[in-house]
Amino acid sequence: MDPKLFPKDFLWGASTASHQVEGGTVNQWSEWELAHATELARTAAKRLSWLPNWRHVRTAAQEPENYVSGKAVDHYHRYEEDFDLLKDLHMNSFRFSIEWSRIQPKEGAWNAEAIRHYHRYIQALKKRHIEPILTIWHWTMPTWFAEKGGFEKTANLADFDCFVKKVAEEYGDDVRYVITLNEPNVYASFSYLTGEWPPQIKKPLTFFHVYHNLAKAHRRAYAILKQAHPRLQIGVAMNMANSQPKTTRNPFSVLFAYGSSYFWNRWFLNRIRKQQDFIGVNYYQTNYYHGFATRNPTTPVNDLGWYMEPEGILSVLTQIQAHYKKPVIITENGLADSKDRYRRWWLEQTLIAIQKAITQGVDVKGYLHWSLLDNFEWSYGWWPKFGLIAVDRDNGMKREMRPSTRWFGSFLGKLQTIQKRSE
Ligand code: BGC
DSSP, X not given: OOGGXXXXXOEEEEEOOHHHHSOOOOSHHHHHHHHHHHHHHHTHHHHHTTSTTHHHHHHHHTSXXXXXXXXXXXXXXXXXXXXXXXXXXXXXXXXXXXXXXXXXXXXXXXXXHHHHHHHHHHHHXXXXXXXXXXXXXXXXXXXXXXXXXXXXXXXXXXXXXXXXXXXXXXXXXXXXXXXXEEOXXXXXXXXXXXXXXXXXXXXXXXXXXXXXXXXXXXXXXXXXXXXXXXXXXXXXXXXXXXXXXXXXXXXXXHHHHHHHIIIIIIHHHXXXXXXXXXXXXXXXXXXXXXXXXXXXXXXXXXXXXXXXXXXXXXXXXXXXXXXXXXXXXXXXXXXXXXXXXXXXXXHHHHHHHHHHHHHTXXXXXXXXXXXXXXXXXXXXXXXXXOOSEEEETTTTTEEEEOHHHHHHHHHXXXXXXXHHHTO
């Protein structure tokens, strides 16, 4: 790797989302967890015993409390300590989300203390010279909004507009980068197509409607934010997969790989072409298509059984360049790896791939690893460990850097020294 290939102002950092780390959130997800924890624990073996590491995770996966976010990792109160860790890692940026249900717990009612909290939070980052990258919506919503039908009803978009206005008014002067929505494709699919996530609806038509509404919500949010603060850099964080045919000899494999790239990666981005200053990429997966089915190699896989091909990010980045020619921030990238066997390898391969993308002309502005901390992994609960920092929830929420993280931190430190020397 040639350190000089990374621009000096490259954003190096990590990402989180409010519900997954803060603790004490009350929203449509926390309600769903309490209603479904027992059932999720009871059905864990049926859903997950195919995992290669099932015997290591079975005890945790069969406990109902695994499925409750509860105090999470208490980031709401420990954020200063967590930001110091970012500094120790020589990071200069951090992505987080604002919890809508805290800011607007009741329809029409704003919570002044929660608003002040995020002011203090952003200032704590800036004091440390860490660029705040603010996500407005990372899947959780106040219960009153969910009860009205959430993004299923176009009329409800007015409520989201109000929240966006509030965010613009309160924090617009303090940040430069705003991500309106996190992975609308994943949210719409899991909540309205496969029905695994709240509100557990399995209706293709509703899925399309929600997906369209999210595109509308983004376009409206973009207009609101730009009007209030023209200098803001605004985008979405899109889950993008590297879809490839297993063999180009099978025309169906080629067709499905192409179709999947189109619908999964680009359909939404095509609808917001004129309303994005950068593209946020969340990359986790490469899928090989054999006909319409995916046939991935069986190794290496992470703790969730996801096939790992870190260098696949190169193809996603060049695809963005070919279709959109916009700056890119890698807003999420990482792996569930409780034993930290693969993280360093994943990081190294990813950074090499990013360098290749840069030399091929992709304007990559930053890399934010998912995640800074071990966190609540939605319907899987607590057992998957994505954190650069391990958190011992049974032992005073103690934070500990994983070995691969120490490596990453020292890599970033060396990079900084080399870049300063060449100034
Ligand atoms: C989401 C995160 C999640 C991560 C790992 C992304 O799809 O944005 O919230 O924790 O993947 O599954």
